Amino acid sequence: MQLHVANGSTNCRKVQAVLGRLGVEVETIFLEYMKGDLRSAAFLRMNPTGKVPVLEDDDFFLWESNAINRYVCDRHPGNTLYPADPRTRADIERWLSWELAHFNDQLGILSFQTVLKPTVFGETPDDHLVAWSMEMLKGHAAVLDRHLDGRDHMVGDGLTIADYAVAHLEQVKDLTPFDWSPYANVDAFFERMRADPHWAATAAAPDEFVRVPAGRRAFAA
């Protein structure tokens, strides 16, 4: 299997951490964001949305990080990251839906506008989007904070793909101009995930962010 990524991309890290924890070896292929690899015809044939990650398994191209994580876990039965028990799965699915539709949708907009736009793309944030996402995020952060009261993990007593999914914007969370102080349980959860060795192993060196790391396989557009 091959995993097509942009180095340090948060959705790619979500999958790379799960593969690491499962002990699944894949060949990682790095796309060069600034060179337009994600808009190349060769990449759009794999993923018409032009986004990473993409898992290549023979002639099967799977995109959407949560779908990839479910697939790789299902290919390795008996793992604790995505247990087969229907209620546990339903609980995991609930948080995977919620993080995509709500928490990380708003945190993603806020962090893209306030962190990535000015630092990586040299663009000015859209003030309207910043104000709106901050307001929406307050409600989602409160839901997460209440859920994490007295818990270490999103579901059950152990790490699952829901933890990596909810916390995948870890690297930008504290750089956003959002007041996290009312949400101590959220802060503690992100700290625990930050310390997870499989998560930490997926971080990009600052000078190699969204670039092909030295000596690694580059995507051939």
Ligand SMILES: N[C@@H](CCC(=O)N[C@@H](CS)C(=O)NCC(=O)O)C(=O)O
């Ligand atoms: N919902 C998708 C989101 C993928 C996504 O937004 N990936 C970002 C990198 S973290 C990307 O490829 N952005 C490039 C672009 O939108 O041009 C997933 O979970 O895989």
